[in-house]
Amino acid sequence: MKFKRIIVIVMDSVGAGDAPDAAAFGDAGADTVGHIDARVPLRVPNLRRLGWGNIAHIHREPTEVIGSYGLMEEQSAGKDTTSGHWEFMGNIVETPFPTFPHAFPPDLLQAFTEKTGYGYIGNEIASGTEIIERLGPDHFRTGLPIIYTSADSVFQIAAHNDVIPLDELYRICEITRKEVCVGPYEVGRIIARPFIGTQGHFIRTGDRRDYSRLPKKKMVFSYLSESGRFVAGVGKIGDIYAHIGLTESYHTGDNPADMKALTEQLLAHRDREGLLMANFVDFDSQYGHRRNVEGYAACIEAFDNMLGHFLPLVQPDELLMITADHGNDPTWKGTDHTRERVPLVVYSPALTEAVDLGIRKTYADLGQTIMDNFSLGQLPSGTGFLSELR
CATH class of the missing domain: 3.40.720.10 (Alkaline Phosphatase, subunit A)
Structure with missing residues (x-):
């Protein structure tokens, strides 16, 4: 049949x-x-x-x-x-x-800064909900994206919609996929993690995007x-x-x-x-x-x-x-x-x-x-x- x-x-x-x-x-x-x-x-x-x-x-x-x-x-x-x-x-x-049990190495983050035009805060192995609550104030103060990973092969980039607009977050992720996480750093996914709300009440939105390796x-x-x-x-x-x-x-x-x-x-x-x-x-x-x-x-x-x-x-x-x-x-x-x-x-x-x-x-x-x-x-x-x- x-x-x-x-x-x-x-x-x-x-x-x-x-x-x-x-x-x-x-x-x-x-x-x-x-x-x-x-x-x-x-x-x-x-x-x-x-x-x-x-x-x-x-x-x-x-x-x-x-x-x-x-x-x-x-x-x-x-x-x-x-x-x-x-x-x-x-x-x-x-x-x-590739995974990063000790967070991302300096040369990878230097490439991120050079290619995207942004610095970063974070660079930790972290829970997404926890890290945005903890680093949210610094994110608002500096305007820098929050970078983190997990046990998975992922490079996650979190940003509040009022600090880095959604389209700009997607652009940063696309550059990271194509120009930063390459060669030995070609992770399984770059993940855009937009969030909204106020301190103590930050909420990740449904506008997440995953950028898979080819x-x-x-x-x-x-x-x-x-x-x-x-x-x-x-x-x-x-x-x-x-x-x-x-x-x-x-x-x-x-x-x-x-x-x-x-x-x-x-x-x-x-x-x-x-x-x-x-x-x-x-x-x-x-x-x-x-x-x-x-x-x-x-x-x-x-x-x-x-x-x-x-x-x-x-x-x-x-x-x-x-x-x-x-x-x-x-x-x-x-x-x-x-x-x-x-x-x-x-x-x-x-x-x-x-x-x-x-x-x-x-x-x-x-x-x-x-x-x-x-x-x-x-x-x-x-x-x-x-x-x-x-």
Whole structure:
């Protein structure tokens, strides 16, 4: 069976238990969904109907399963958004992106100053919400952007909209991407972090932008668009893939906006063949990194509620796949992502059996399934599961 449209939803950071190589990342025993459910029993009837109860470590509830389900393991040398998403589409990242456990070196920051025309404050490994509160007054006094990183391969630039206008912040980030973070400093992402408000009440806005490094391998998006099919990205999908191969992109600021845009685009493309892919970021950015278990649980439940309205819109000629790009166990030490297997559920009204898809040995199995559906050939990695669906 083949489908006219495929919809992929990525629940950013919603991992389902430590991967076989988790110990190498310091994450043996991490389990995002399992540890959340142990603290706050999750009410997720729609995800359960799709098979979550068979693959995630959550409390048992009698449920009729209408989706197929499995787990996927990452082969890329990282546990970040970029490496996970790229692997989905057939590009396994074999060399880790550079990270800066002791903050950025002087020569990198000198290049930043020379190329952008700005100095900086910060240069720390920090939580974004904490650093803008602490350095906000200096930011207003000096007019300088706040620079920081994390355990991920990121160069983050924060600025208040009243100090550095949004367009100027984006310009600084574009220069940093193209002229500063190059060569050995080519991080996975440059991230614009605009914020508003007053001291003690600073709020990061939904105008965040991610400037991804350019992939060196051809991925599924390009194969699809070159064949004349649409490839629509929702949320930060366009940023993650550097807009390569997308025919259209809809940037959004939070999960409800993601679902609204995803629904609108699903209905808008009913007469066309192609792929619609969305990243729902709130799980990770709002709750995972902040180690907020209760907030994370509420976010999953809110997503499940939205999913209950979305599932009836999926038609028999459409295939929905829901997964995650890495873990971010809010009960874990530190504030970093966690190396985990990720859940995979697959649904279409045309399918009549719930199939156990097992443990997939690479995220690229998802991309190869898309390739097989549209008869586009074989990726360098990945084994499709289209023929296993019933």
